[in-house]
Amino acid sequence: MRIEDRVDQGISTFYAELLRIKEMIEFSKRHLPMLALIDEIFKGTNSADRILGATETIKKLGKPWASVMVTTHDFELCQLAENSETQKRKTYNYHFEEYYEDNQIRFDYKIKKDRCKTTNAKYLLKMVGVLD
Numbered sequence: 001m002r003i004e005d006r007v008d009q010g011i012s013t014f015y016a017e018l019l020r021i022k023e024m025i026e027f028s029k030r031h032l033p034m035l036a037l038i039d040e041i042f043k044g045t046n047s048a049d050r051i052l053g054a055t056e057t058i059k060k061l062g063k064p065w066a067s068v069m070v071t072t073h074d075f076e077l078c079q080l081a082e083n084s085e086t087q088k089r090k091t092y093n094y095h096f097e098e099y100y101e102d103n104q105i106r107f108d109y110k111i112k113k114d115r116c117k118t119t120n121a122k123y124l125l126k127m128v129g130v131l132d
Contacts, residue, residue, distance in 0.1 A: 005044070013044030018053075025060050036061055036068045041077075051076045062089040078115035103127075 003020055005013040024036050041057065042050040054070065054077050061068045070077070081091040095116035098105050105120055105127070125131035 003044075014042065014049075015044075017042055017044055021053075021057050025057075028061055028063050028066055031063075031065055034066045036066060038068070038070045041070050041072055047074065047076075050074060055080060058091070062091075064089070075115065081115070 003016045041054045078093045081093045093115040094111050096107055098107055098120050
């Protein structure tokens with residue numbers, strides 16, 4: 001969380017994310033209880049590389065002594081849960097849902113099981129005038 005690029009040091013957002021993930025993987029090798037929280041994993045790169053990198057990261061961190069929580073807007077990553085029966089650790093999806101009231105988007109901030117089935121970008125694009 002709170003990954004920042006450092007242009008003056010030649011570190012892009014993506015590379016900064018990789019360095020932080022590397023720290024987590026190295027810590028996991030110590031076999032100590034750990035909680036890894038990753039917000040919008042690999043947001044600093046294209047979608048194909050993001051899916052590949054996130055999938056491999058989740059596999060590497062999926063140890064019995066580690067609890068890993070990853071936020072993403074990539075529906076493709078939700079497929080990890082569908083295929084997790086064959087992995088060493090079960091993966092679960094949870095999501096928040098939006099609803100609309102008085103021409104405004106709202107959230108109840110209640111965690112719901114499984115992956116999100118809705119999208120809201122089109123509504124928000126219309127709301128701010130980008131989309132007619």
